[in-house]
Amino acid sequence: MFKTSTLFAGALLAFLGSEAAWAQNAPVVQQAETGTLGADWNTATQADVQYVTIKPTATINGQNPGTAARVITYSVTFPGAGSYDLYARVRVGAAAANDDSFYYANGFGTKQPDADTDWITVNQLNSVGYTSGNIAVDGAGGATNGVWKWINLSKFNGGEAPINFTVAAGSLTQTFQIGAREDGLDIDKLVFGATGLFFTVANLDAGAQGSTTAPVTFIPKGPVLAAGKPKFLGGVYSQPQKPFFNAYFNQVTPENAGKWGSVEGTRNQMNWTELDSAYALAKTKGYPFKMHTLIWGQQQPVWIESLPAAEQLAEINEWFAAVAQRYPDLDQIEVVNEAANDLPLNGSTGNNGPNTPGSGAGNYYEALGGAGTTGWDWVIKSFQLARQYFPKAQLLINDYGVITSNTNAQRYLGIINLLKERNLVDGVGIQGHAFETRNIPAATLQANLDVLASAGKPLYITELDIDGVNSSNQLDDAVQLAEYQRVFPTLWTHPAVKGVTLWGYRPGHWRTAQGAYLANADNTERSALVWLRTYVQATVLSSKAAQASTVRVYPNPATDGRITLSGLSKAAQVRVLDLQGRVVQQLSAKALPTQELQLAVAPGLYVVQVEESRQLLSYKLVLQ
Structure with a gap:
């Protein structure tokens, strides 16, 4: 009896001791307005x-x-010694990325x-945080602006490495400070x-204790979507998009971290943290890495806008050299982004304009040569510098709106050919945002891809996203799935x-409000993502170009609208499209090796599409 009682008493004391330690580690809530305000x-009140x-x-x-x-x-009194993470409940204003920063002290005590x-x-x-749900406030989250949201600042790198706070047993009351940055x-x-410990939004709202185990969430296992395929299916890499990246994607593009304004927002003070992280992942996993982007008319350092042109050009050289030195093994580089839509020039009124002073347009258009004799000398100069500093990398140009309009495609092709003539471009980037492709027939997309492919350079769809809300702006998996399938x-x-x-594929996506993410905050997959995995794996791709096919179109040019197609024994369907993507004639090949077509259309350039062995072959056709 004595031994049993002793053991019971010892167990009880141990239990009570653990409960006391648990109580000591209770969260400490500090209302922001209770500090000594500079x-x-x-202080304001709303709802x-x-x-x-x-x-x-x-x-x-x-x-x-x-x-x-x-x-x-603030004067903060802790219930016990230990290590603490810092959480904050914040709301980002309407200016989004211009309303989304502040400072917290690098440790306890009064700071300078x-x-x-x-x-x-x-x-x-702006693009991180948690508003609800039974998941831990842990990492980036995906909430946007205009909402109250929680962030674990001790696990979020928003420009500098985060820290935990250590409280010693003899110093339970500490001075803590925060500072203003953007209004x-x-x-x-x-x-x-x-x-x-793991804290949910509900825990933090109530000041309640967290859990020693993370809430159960779906964990994707992989493999990557395009495993074993001759082309990659990649993702954009940023704080909100990092979770389970390796379960889906086999190519890496930094989202904002590679833009000049993100790296050198303050002159000669370089922030490489997020870019380093993306580059390291690509090199560790053996994925292609694409640098996005060297030259653009957005998100450029504000300080460069007012420098003399010669000094601006020197700074551009320094920027290229710094990237080349830090990342010597870049696979691809988007040298110029959105050349046809957003000039790096204050006063430009392109589709993203107007570029007002201080907006981050760069204003170095003339330093690179301006329009010059070609109309695009500034683009040519950018690529000449890129070829100089990155002789082994694949140099890409990138733009949007170029597969939804033949006029835009032809203009873009003209820039590409100027670069091609000088051996300065190695690939063509084509954005594919939802606002571009919505309501555009797939045949139009196909026809304009064919136009751009005529330059003979590989094409890359660089920024694909598809919205997932219905006409009432409610999240709708069926809407997103149908558009992905289209x-x-x-x-x-x-x-x-x-x-x-x-x-992007998770909340925190730049089109989160439009439901463009494919995975939910709890990691579960939306219908479009489930379909995408199945489709990519099941679709057989051929690396051969149309020119290597047995299909032939003749005569070409044709003078009377009559053409013959041969080599169709493996073809399932044939379509003829105009450059607006409209089908002007269509037929089933029915395994006949030769077909004759009489086209009653106006003279001009057309596209013949042949569906063969689960690939789509395209041929230019000229009618005179």
């Missing part, structure tokens, strides 16, 4: 939420708050407002939660297309 901070926000200002410090007026100081090393920069909050960011509350096969099976890159 003069530039305001029973009281929060703090910074007064609007024309300028921000790049790496620190700058003055005491932009700092809030203008000392870079005293502060951790938290940027890019438009609202902060409701901060929570210090024990490191190693659009994707044309892009994937075209013989000139050598790879497709999805511009």
Whole structure:
């Protein structure tokens, strides 16, 4: 009896001791407005939420708050010693990426407002965070702007490496500070939660303890969607898109991390963190890596806009050289992005304009030669520099709207041919955003792909996304599935297309509000993603070009609209399209080796499509 009682008592003490330790690690909730606010901070209340926000200002410090007026100081008392993660409930304003950053102190204690090393920069909050659900606030999440959301700042790299906070047994009361960066960011509350525990949104809202085990979620196992295929199916790599990337994709493109404004927002201060991460993944896994992007009329450093042209060109050379030195084994580089839509020129009123001073347009158009004698000298100069600094990389140009309109395709082809004549371009990037392809017949996409393929360079679909909401703006898997089934096969099976890159697949996607993500926040797969895996694996692709097929179209040019097609013994269907993608004649081949067609159409350029052995072959046809 004595031994049993002793054992029971010892077990009881151990249990009570563990409960005491658990209680000591209870989360510490700090309402944002309860600190000592610097003069530039305001307190506001909306829908029973009281929060703090910074007064609007024309300028921000790049790496620190700058003055005491932009700092809030808290005295935080912890229930026990240990390591804590820092969580924040924030709301990003209407300006999205221009409203989504602040600083927190690099450890406890009073910090110098203008000392870079005293502060951790938290940027890019617009596309991360958690609003609800029984999943841990752990990593990036996928909430956007205009909503209250939680973020684990100790696990989110928003420009600088995050930290945990260690509390010593003899120092349970600590000074903690946050600082303002961009205006438009609202902060409701901060929570210090024990490191190693998993907190849901409900836990953090209530100030309740987290769990030692992560909530159960779906875990994709792979393999990658395009395993064993002769072309890649890649993904964009960023904080929201990192989870389970390797279960789906075998090519890597950084989302924002490779844009000049992201790397060198402050002159001569380089932030390579996210770009390093994307590059390292590609090299570790053996995936092709595409640098996005060197030259663009958006998301460029603001500081370069007002420099003299000669100094701008010197800085462009420095930018190219820095990328080349840090990433010596780049597979592909998008040298110029959206040349036909967004000039790097203040005052330009392209489709993304107007480019106003301070907007990040770069304003270095003239430094690269402007229009010049070709109309595109600035593009040619960009590629000449790229060939100089990246002699082993595949150089790509990239743009949108170029497979939805023959006029746009022909203009883009003209730029491509200017580069081709100078041996400066190795591949053609074609964006495929939902706002481009919606309501455009697949035959139109096919015809314009054929136009661009006529340059003889491989094509890459670089930024594919397809929305998934219905006419009431409600998430709708059936709508997204139908559009994927309508659009994707044309892009994937075209013989000139050598790879497709999805511009995000999880919440945090730049078109999250339009439902363009393929996997939910709990990792479960939407219908389009389930179909995409099956379709890509089941579809047989041939690396042979149409020219290697036995199919022949003659005479070509044809003078009276009468043509003969031979070599059709393996063909299932034949279509003739005009350059607007409209079918002007269609027939089933019926395994007959030769077919004659009489086309009652106007003279001009047409496309003959032959469906053969589960691939789509295309031929240009000239009618005189």
